[in-house]
Amino acid sequence: MQQEAILVAGPSDASGLILGQREVPDAGPGQVQVKVAAIGVNFIETYQRSGVYKVDYPFTPGSEFSGVVTQVGDGVQNYKVGDRIATASGANGYAQYAVVEADAIAKVPDAVDLNVAAALPLQGMTAHYLVHNSYMVHKGDVILTYAGAGGVGLLLTQLLKLKGATVITTASTQEKKDLAKAAGADYVVDYDQVAATVAEVTEGAGVHAVYDGIGKDTFDGSLAALRRRGTLVLFGGASGQVPPFDLQRLNAGGSLSVTRPKLGDFIATPDELHWRFGDIMGWTAAGQLDVRIGATYPLAQAAAAHTALESRSTTGKVLLVP
Numbered sequence: 001m002q003q004e005a006i007l008v009a010g011p012s013d014a015s016g017l018i019l020g021q022r023e024v025p026d027a028g029p030g031q032v033q034v035k036v037a038a039i040g041v042n043f044i045e046t047y048q049r050s051g052v053y054k055v056d057y058p059f060t061p062g063s064e065f066s067g068v069v070t071q072v073g074d075g076v077q078n079y080k081v082g083d084r085i086a087t088a089s090g091a092n093g094y095a096q097y098a099v100v101e102a103d104a105i106a107k108v109p110d111a112v113d114l115n116v117a118a119a120l121p122l123q124g125m126t127a128h129y130l131v132h133n134s135y136m137v138h139k140g141d142v143i144l145t146y147a148g149a150g151g152v153g154l155l156l157t158q159l160l161k162l163k164g165a166t167v168i169t170t171a172s173t174q175e176k177k178d179l180a181k182a183a184g185a186d187y188v189v190d191y192d193q194v195a196a197t198v199a200e201v202t203e204g205a206g207v208h209a210v211y212d213g214i215g216k217d218t219f220d221g222s223l224a225a226l227r228r229r230g231t232l233v234l235f236g237g238a239s240g241q242v243p244p245f246d247l248q249r250l251n252a253g254g255s256l257s258v259t260r261p262k263l264g265d266f267i268a269t270p271d272e273l274h275w276r277f278g279d280i281m282g283w284t285a286a287g288q289l290d291v292r293i294g295a296t297y298p299l300a301q302a303a304a305a306h307t308a309l310e311s312r313s314t315t316g317k318v319l320l321v322p
């Protein structure tokens with residue numbers, strides 16, 4: 001059976017995301033086949049599409065999606081046809097049907113609809129590991145982050161506030177600033193106001209940790225914002241990747257730490273995946289976590305979705321619907 005799917009022929013800009021036909025894949029051992037309900041759009045797919053991250057072409061992107069199980073492969077115990085599931089480590093999700101490892105999915109609670117379930121896993125579990133594991137946030141910490149109205153940014157701010165931190169963040173427009181503020185950020189400023197704001201809020205000491213998903217443009221300022229023994233968590237490069245740098249700067253800055261994590265290493269076992277997934281879905285179902293879907297595009301307009309994300313015109317989550 002044929003289906004509609006996005007195909008990328010080789011490294012390209014967003015115009016390389018072309019709707020085409022491909023065979024509906026069958027579930028192999030340990031896998032399930034899913035009729036995709038909604039697809040979360042993420043920066044990782046722009047890195048794969050453009051060649052920053054290596055993939056085999058022709059390539060169908062798609063790491064995050066929700067849907068209903070339509071086929072169960074040999075050896076799969078915990079899922080059956082008809083289950084509502086979501087994943088943040090699926091493959092080839094920009095399609096009507098996808099096949100994914102059963103160990104990489106989780107059931108969506110009845111109280112959470114499938115659009116929200118596609119919007120939450122990747123950015124939600126990222127925010128979860130950032131505040132629990134990359135740097136363990138404590139009540140009273142002062143934390144700097146950026147893009148407070150972005151997909152990760154809105155969720156990260158809410159989790160930081162649940163942990164009792166003071167949050168300084170940035171946004172580039174008034175609409176984005178209002179959204180970041182509504183998510184609970186204490187200080188929402190322009191990028192060129194970061195150093196002055198950190199100095200004022202921390203009385204010159206610097207912040208306990210910086211969560212930096214912007215990368216190239218913010219890295220130096222992030223290091224400079226840290227207090228003695230502070231931690232820089234570099235989790236992305238929305239503005240470009242950080243070039244190699246001299247480790248001696250960590251010594252001179254006050255015994256600083258830098259880590260460069262990725263989600264896959266924090267949901268590598270089913271136990272860890274289900275812990276994080278259960279927390280974020282549970283908080284959402286209980287109304288403790290607000291998930292903003294900023295834009296929804298038909299699958300055929302995947303190129304427009306990538307263009308919007310890369311040109312920083314989006315807020316919250318961007319979804320595709322097949």
Ligand code: NDP
Pocket residue numbers: 041042043044122123126147148149150151152153170171172173176213214217235236237238239240261262263264309310311312313314315316
């Ligand atoms: P966002 O929704 O946050 O979009 C990116 C935002 O970054 C923009 O809206 C913009 O906000 C800001 N920005 C600043 N400079 C630039 C620039 N030059 N180009 C584009 N955007 C810029 O995206 P996501 O929430 O999906 O992802 C945020 C970051 O988190 C990305 O770097 C992504 O790779 C990373 N990530 C990392 C993961 C990990 O495990 N390591 C997992 C998930 C995401 P403004 O206009 O307000 O400045």
